[in-house]
Amino acid sequence: MESKRLAGEKAVDFVEEGMVLGLGTGSTVYFTLVRLAERVKQGLNIKGVPTSIETERIARHLGIPLVNSGEAGKIDVAIDGADAIDSHFTLIKGGGGALLREKMIALAADRFIVVADPGKFVTDLTHVNLPVEIIPFARELTEIHVKGLGCTTRLRMKDNKPFITDNGNFILDCSFSEIIEPNDLQMKLNRIPGVVENGLFAGLADQIITVDHSGKAAVLET
Ligand SMILES: O=C[C@H](O)[C@H](O)[C@H](O)COP(=O)(O)O
Structure with missing residues (x-):
């Protein structure tokens, strides 16, 4: 859980004033949402496009402003979790069943950031x-x-x-x-x-945020 928190929170370092964000789904992105909500309370102006009913519910509860993709116009950065990541940074997603909306938002975003604990990296x-x-x-x-x-x-x-x-x-x-x-x-x-739709996300991830051996958040550029 600590790795998920570190990876999830680190993604918010890449969020800038005025951005429209794709908000992914799952237990790692949950920590992104919590940190994002803190920044919003401190005055950061962003809008989120949720990728699931569950994320919409959490984001509303935390006070993150939401828009739909039509209102958003464009999505600057999407942040989402993964169930598996291979050495080519191909992902499998959909463990929570949200893969369709997640893929639509990842494809639409200028930048796709994946947050994942080290257990998600697989050889196959x-x-x-x-x-x-x-x-x-x-x-x-x-x-x-x-x-x-x-x-x-x-x-x-x-x-x-x-x-x-x-x-x-x-x-x-x-x-x-x-x-x-x-x-x-x-x-x-x-x-x-x-x-x-299927849960394979090939060639989509721009950055993967995980945790290194020393227990610190690490950012991998794909
Ligand atoms: O449908 C669910 C999503 O693809 C999640 O992003 C994925 O299952 C990873 O979830 P978690 O961060 O809870 O491991």
Whole structure:
């Protein structure tokens, strides 16, 4: 938890007066939101675009001014967490189910900063399941096509019912035995009718903020 706090808080050093920020989702970004709210109380003028209903709720509670993407016009910096990061700084996201809005905001932002504790760094992306958001209609058909790309799939459940995303969709957690070309895999996944988006974020991260061996926040430029 201490690593998440250090990484999450450090991201706020890169926030400047007047910026529009993409506000990611999860337990690491939570610390970004808390620090950001302190700076807002001290007079910093920023606006946030939340990537999930949960982040919207927390940000409102903390008093961070929010806008939607239309009102924002542009997003200067998006700050978000990750479930896995490989040596090419390709990410897997969506452990909390927020991958679709997160990817839209990361792509729209001029700069994408990832905050992650050291446990998120993996030698191989297959160590983590890849979340894929699919529409509920005929989900068995979608699942057959997704499996055809070389994975096993599990429909994400919550309280004995399918987990429903903020967009009213399901999540398939996919276990691949190899992910050699993430960009190729994302394209193939997103071409399947019924797939809305996948949790692979390749070539998107500009900076990764983590914690080094001495326990201090470290900023990696990608
Ligand atoms: O859907 C959730 C997001 O992709 C999160 O950013 C990701 O799961 C990392 O979350 P945490 O910071 O809680 O490990």
